[in-house]
Amino acid sequence: xxxxxxxxxxxxxxxxxxxxxxxxxxxxxxxxxxxxxxxxxxxxxxxxxxxxxxxxxxxxxxxxxxxxxxxxxxxxxxxxxxxxxxxxxxxxxxxxxxxxxxxxxxxxxxxxxxxxxxxxxxxxxxxxxxxxxxxxxxxxxxxxxxxxxxxxxxxxxxxxxxxxxxxxxxxxxxxxxxxxxxxxxxxxxxxxxxxxxxxxxxxxxxxxxxxxxxxxxxxxxxxxxxxxxxxxxxxxxxxxxxxxxxxxxxxxxxxxxxxxxxxxxxxxxxxxxxxxxxxxxxxxxxxxxxxxxxxxxxxxxxxxxxxxxxxxxxxxxxxxxxxxxxxxxxxxxxxxxxxxxxxxxxxxxxxxxxxxxxxxxxxxxxxxxxxxxxxxxxxxxxxxxxxxxxxxxxxxxxxxxxxxxxxxxxx
Amino acid sequence: xxxxxxxxxxxxxxxxxxxxxxxxxxxxxxxxxxxxxxxxxxxxxxxxxxxxxxxxxxxxxxxxxxxxxxxxxxxxxxxxxxxxxxxxxxxxxxxxxxxxxxxxxxxxxxxxxxxxxxxxxxxxxxxxxxxxxxxxxxxxxxxxxxxxxxxxxxxxxxxxxxxxxxxxxxxxxxxxxxxxxxxxxxxxxxxxxxxxxxxxxxxxxxxxxxxxxxxxxxxxxxxxxxxxxxxx
Numbered sequence: 234x235x236x237x238x239x240x241x242x243x244x245x246x247x248x249x250x251x252x253x254x255x256x257x258x259x260x261x262x263x264x265x266x267x268x269x270x271x272x273x274x275x276x277x278x279x280x281x282x283x284x285x286x287x288x289x290x291x292x293x294x295x296x297x298x299x300x301x302x303x304x305x306x307x308x309x310x311x312x313x314x315x316x317x318x319x320x321x322x323x324x325x326x327x328x329x330x331x332x333x334x335x336x337x338x339x340x341x342x343x344x345x346x347x348x349x350x351x352x353x354x355x356x357x358x359x360x361x362x363x364x365x366x367x368x369x370x371x372x373x374x375x376x377x378x379x380x381x382x383x384x385x386x387x388x389x390x391x392x393x394x395x396x397x398x399x400x401x402x403x404x405x406x407x408x409x410x411x412x413x414x415x416x417x418x419x420x421x422x423x424x425x426x427x428x429x430x431x432x433x434x435x436x437x438x439x440x441x442x443x444x445x446x447x448x449x450x451x452x453x454x455x456x457x458x459x460x461x462x463x464x465x466x467x468x469x470x471x472x473x474x475x476x477x478x479x480x481x482x483x484x485x486x487x488x489x490x491x492x493x494x495x496x497x498x499x500x501x502x503x504x505x506x507x508x509x510x511x512x513x514x515x516x517x518x519x520x521x522x523x524x525x526x527x528x529x530x531x532x533x534x535x536x537x538x539x540x541x542x543x544x545x546x547x548x549x550x551x552x553x554x555x556x557x558x559x560x561x562x563x564x565x566x567x568x569x570x571x572x573x574x575x576x577x578x579x580x581x582x583x584x585x586x587x588x589x590x591x592x593x594x595x596x597x598x599x600x601x602x603x604x605x606x607x608x609x610x611x612x613x614x615x616x617x618x619x620x621x622x623x624x625x626x627x628x629x630x631x632x633x634x635x636x637x638x639x640x641x642x643x644x
Numbered sequence: 645x646x647x648x649x650x651x652x653x654x655x656x657x658x659x660x661x662x663x664x665x666x667x668x669x670x671x672x673x674x675x676x677x678x679x680x681x682x683x684x685x686x687x688x689x690x691x692x693x694x695x696x697x698x699x700x701x702x703x704x705x706x707x708x709x710x711x712x713x714x715x716x717x718x719x720x721x722x723x724x725x726x727x728x729x730x731x732x733x734x735x736x737x738x739x740x741x742x743x744x745x746x747x748x749x750x751x752x753x754x755x756x757x758x759x760x761x762x763x764x765x766x767x768x769x770x771x772x773x774x775x776x777x778x779x780x781x782x783x784x785x786x787x788x789x790x791x792x793x794x795x796x797x798x799x800x801x802x803x804x805x806x807x808x809x810x811x812x813x814x815x816x817x818x819x820x821x822x823x824x825x826x827x828x829x830x831x832x833x834x835x836x837x838x839x840x841x842x843x844x845x846x847x848x849x850x851x852x853x854x855x856x857x858x859x860x861x862x863x864x865x866x867x868x869x870x871x872x873x874x875x876x
Contacts, residue, residue: 236756240742247744544740547701548802549729550757551722637701640736641692 237554241561244538251534252566258530259570259620260577262523263612267578269519270608272585272600273512277505279601281473283438284501286378288494289467290342290476293483294349295326296490329463332487341479342470343375346463348453354400354446355417356408363404364445365418367453376469379434379447385412386432391449398428398452402435403443420456428452520612524619527570531563531623535631542631543639552632556625563624564617571613578609647713648674649809649846650698655707657693667693668869670707675810677844680836682851682860690869691850692814698848699732699812700724712809729758733803737815739795741787747774747798748783754805773801777831793824800831811835813849817856829856 245252305312326332333344348367353360370388374380380388384402391397398418400410410416410430418426428448436442454462468483468491470476476493484491495502538559545555586602631639652673659665668690675681685691696702697709700716709716711727719727728734733754741750751770755761761769774783777797787795796816803811813832817825832847839845849860857863865872 239756243744243749540740541742544742545753546725547728547734547736547740548754548757549725549727549732550753551725553722554757635702637696640696640701640740 237557237561240558241565244558244562245565248534251537255527255530255534255566256570256573259523259527259567259616260573262520262526263571263574263616264577264581266516266519266523266612266615267575267608268581268585270516270612271578271582271602271604273516274605274608275601275603277508277512278603280505284498285473285494286436288497289376290470290473291468291480291483291491291493292497293326293332293336293466293468293487293489293491295324295464297488298484298490323457323459323462323464325459325462325464326466326487326489329466332489333466335486336466336468336483339482341483342468343372344469345369345372345376345467346450347373347465347467348450348457348462349465350453350457351421352456353419354404354408355419356410356414359408361404361408362444363400365398365420365453365456366445366447367450368447369450373467376467378436382434382436383432384435388432388447390431391447393431394429396426396428396452397431397448399432399434399447400430401442401445402433403439404446405430405433407443418456420458422458424456424458426452426456520615523612524615527567527616527619528623531566531620532627534562534566535559535624535627539631539639542628543634543636546632546636547640555632556628559624559628560621561624563620563622567617567620570620571616574616575609575613578612579604648676648710649712650675650848651710652694652698652704653708653710655694655697655704655709657690657697657702658705666869668697668704668866671866671869671871673698673864673871675846675848677809677846678836678839679846680833680859680861681846681848682857682863683848683866684850684852684854684857684863685866685872686852689866691852691866693869694866695812695814695848695850699734700728701734729754730806731809733806733808733811735796735799735803735811735813735816737818739787739792739799741795741798741802743787746784746786747779747790747801750787750798751801751805754802758806770801770805773804774798777801778827791824793820793827796820796824796828797831800828800835804835807843809845811845811847813847815850815852817851817853825853825856829859833859 303312303314305314329346333346336344346369350365350367352363352365354363368379370391374388383399386399388399391399398416405411408416412430412432414430416428416430418428420426434442434445434447450463454460468479470479473494477495480491480493480496542555546552582602582604585600588600590598590600652671655671656669657667659667671694673694683691683694693702697704700709700711703717711731714727716724716727742753745753748767748770751773752766755766755769771780771783774780777800779794779797779801782790782794782798787798790798800816811832816832817828820828832849836845836847849856851857
């Protein structure tokens with residue numbers, strides 16, 4: 234075996250207690266760094282997923298960013314306009330299916346039309362306000378998670394009867410309705426539609442489950458009193474993070490306001506940036522503290538071998554070989570510590586993932602954990618670097634001394 | 645080989661400080677093949693400092709040390725280390741063996757650092773040297789499993805590993821009982837006497853044991869860092 238490795242491994246093997254302390258120190262640092270990174274980034278990803286799932290990636294509505302220019306503004310250099318009235322009914326998106334076809338053509342993602350309206354839901358003498366969203370079940374499953382959130386029935390049950398409705402389970406509970414019951418919907422223009430409850434949905438977010446219901450597009454149009462109305466086009470992009478750019482292109486091409494989930498949650502995303510900074514600061518601090526711990530333990534071990542360094546140098550071993558011995562020692566302890574630290578981090582992450590939390594606003598949930606190889610690589614890399622540096626610098630200092638200085642001190 | 649193995653020409657060693665301390669001053673010294681030289685002197689006289697300068701463990705502030713005719717003061721530390729490894733052997737008062745290694749491994753260390761021998765050849769040579777010093781039964785023991793005399797003999801064995809021209813010993817019997825001291829001295833005397841004519845070794849030993857010094861071929865007495873007349 235190479236002389237460097239032979240001496241380094243003999244040192245590591247012979248000083249069992251110190252080696253174990255060194256390995257445990259490195260492993261603890263790596264393990265906690267991995268666990269904290271998994272927890273912090275897991276919770277962040279979970280938060281983003283919830284935001285993404287709650288809304289379509291892009292929502293194209295029948296609104297415009299700027300109010301339409303009046304003819305007088307074009308005709309004259311200056312015009313004062315007063316008393317403009319907004320239409321009572323929503324204008325809807327013109328030629329929605331042509332727009333959908335055009336968006337699909339350049340691969341923006343899955344696209345589905347919908348009708349957003351409000352209604353009063355009446356059942357067994359109880360009234361409650363609800364959002365009624367008209368959807369096309371065949372397309373809706375590609376743009377939202379509604380298909381997977383149906384309980385007691387299926388999304389296709391909307392085709393079962395002429396006026397079928399799916400209620401959020403919280404909403405159904407609020408009015409006491411069940412699958413099979415008939416409820417009355419009173420639209421904004423006073424039109425009343427009788428609808429059969431064919432299924433219940435459960436998103437896990439109480440605010441949504443207590444206020445939203447789903448019908449076929451046609452039923453929602455009748456309720457809004459506007460036949461042929463489509464006032465929202467939902468788009469699910471292949472990559473949620475590309476939603477902003479795609480929304481800008483859709484808006485430029487159609488003229489309608491295209492709101493990405495990122496824009497809709499801009500305030501939350503800003504908060505997320507701060508959270509990100511805190512997360513990286515916390516994980517970096519843990520890594521830094523762990524690195525200092527690693528450095529401290531391994532450099533102490535190296536310091537204790539100062540006399541051995543003098544012996545080796547007095548015999549005539551070159552200084553660079555002596556330095557290499559202690560770097561290898563540091564790395565041996567570092568590698569073993571990193572391997573154990575990875576296992577420890579994985580076990581602690583798994584343990585954290587078993588912790589269950591209950592909230593009055595959400596379903597019971599477990600701590601979100603992200604098992605990312607990058608976390609393991611960074612924690613391991615930093616620990617190995619700290620181990621090598623911790624071996625190198627004290628050994629360099631000791632090896633740079635004249636051996637006689639240490640021999641005089643020792644004798 | 646006719647020239648001196650080690651030659652010091654007017655070497656002075658001063659340690660910086662307020663005031664500076666002169667360890668050795670203007671010393672001329674030479675040792676020829678086959679010589680057994682004892683350096684004696686009172687404590688703090690500079691005898692160990694002289695040995696370290698002769699052994700290239702320290703660098704003189706002034707003057708020159710030649711090893712086998714090669715001037716060493718201009719050499720960098722790596723070159724001096726290489727010279728120590730191949731041409732010089734050291735024995736210290738405290739054995740200075742690596743505590744985690746067996747006697748065999750300690751003796752093999754300089755051979756492994758120098759290279760040029762197979763693992764089997766190194767093991768064979770290390771065992772032969774240990775055997776010649778009466779340590780065959782202790783070859784695989786660590787220093788903490790041996791007595792002081794045995795450890796010092798292992799240190800001598802290590803100093804012989806690369807077949808050096810000169811062995812420099814700093815108070816090798818300083819920590820040993822009378823019996824062990826006699827044993828170590830006999831071994832050292834034997835090393836010089838038994839070396840081949842074409843490859844005569846030399847030993848320089850620092851001691852304040854006058855009985856031991858009396859058995860050397862020549863005695864150099866140091867007082868206040870300078871060579872003084874040898875007292876009777």
